[in-house]
Amino acid sequence: MPPKKSAGKKPAAKSVAPKPAPKKPAESSGEAVPAPRKGMGPIQSVRGMRDLLPADQHYWRRVNRLSEELANAYGFERIDTPMVEETSLFIRGVGRSTDIVEKELYSWETPGGENVALRPEGTASVVRAYVQHGMLNQPQPVKLWYVGPMFRYDRPQAGRFRQFYQLGFEAIGDADPVIDAQLMIVGWSFLRGLGIDAVVRVNSLGSPESRANYKNALVAYFRAKRAKLSDDDKRRLLKNPLRLLDSKDPAVQEMKAEAPQIVDWLDEESKAHFMRVLEYLDEVGVPYQLDPYLVRGLDYYTKTVFEWYAAGDDQELAQSALGGGGRYDGLVEQLGGRPTPAAGFSFGLDRIVSRIKDTQPSTAIGYKAEVFLAQLGDMGRKKAIALFEEFRESGIPVGEAFSKANIKQQMEIANRQGAKWVVVIGQKEVLDGTAIIRDMEAGSQEIVDAKKVVHEIKKKLGRNGE
């Protein structure tokens, strides 16, 4: 760091850079400068926020491309909602007593006095948009998808960031179990398309009534054994009893065996619905595991719930869930719409990308060009700059290193960019009205008329038919 502390102890000396930046006139600045702000280090990104660097972008691109492809294939339309919403949307949508709302919400009051928050998930916003724009008047179900950053003020950890990216699919306005199944199929296709071997765990929470009844039974059961519960679990008992079921406490694990099972409390309709979902999955061959203890952290789920895990992580690594979702038949109404059935799911793209990165390290290079323009001398450079535009307008990926004069260096760069052809233009060529085309694989080259270069290259690339 250039600004070093006072040379008090360290004589340091050290040959200073040519221009000894006249930093501190030691004495004079002493009073002039206000207060030497402390903690002056290099500025870093804010906690839990990270950069997605160029080297990783191709993974993200792949994920995004597949998302779009699948969305089209399955008939979902893209929607983008604001990152900032009224805080009450999330309180009503996600649930007041969930951790997501209680302690992980980035919320503040605007200068105008509105209470707003950064979205912690996508479903509430999508449903809000559905209601706000009267999408109930469109053919149902309305199938929407989105991708974008979400924000949760949680403690960062591997696979957990305060700004993270979710890809989500929602189907609003249809209660048929085939919708639930199709969503799971979309998710399955997505993971498979990325080469991720995953299983989906499925459960049903039933209708709000059956869920509530079950919850009561569960609370009653555990309350009787309250003394044996850890503090964490006592808290859960009050706040989110269903969560007790995936407690890691061995004592609870034991109690679980005797505990009421959710399947026994499902109403007939939910049970039938669930069976249908499973039948459809069987039909398509989607591998799933029934998990009677699967509950989800958001309040809005009803009936079907599911979560994806990478296969092979038989040991539950923390943060190993890649995504999840389910049916939320009550949410639309909860947010002020008419009673409307709906279902959806989302993936955590950060985790998915990191998974691909670990299992399929890529050799992809950065910028790729098919043709490279090498130039020599000022005349050559001028001609090359113009020619570059011609190539670009013809849609041919073309590379350059105009700032380099050395031909050898340019060849190196051409090679690094993976160019199959190099067009060389020097003084001589400019004067002759020609250009050299070099075949990088064969090492041979030919001289062509400068006016025909683009045409010649197109021919070589097999793009003449256009």
Place this chain on the structure above:
RNA sequence: GUGGCUAUAGUGUAAUGGUUCGCACAGGACCCUGUGGAGGUCUUAGAGAGGGUUCAAAUCCCUCUAGCCACCCCA
């Protein structure tokens, strides 16, 4: 939010409290304004921030910050 571990160039690493912090890769320049993958020479760049102990700190201590691990929770 709780507990623990960690922090050296862009990356990965090395150095019993004692010279100027070593190495590899990456980057830049040159060898080389007329032809690529190699090589050679030179070079840029570092102790997360702040404070303390000590004759002396990358090394020991404290605080902050960040990352990681477990918990909580979740994607």
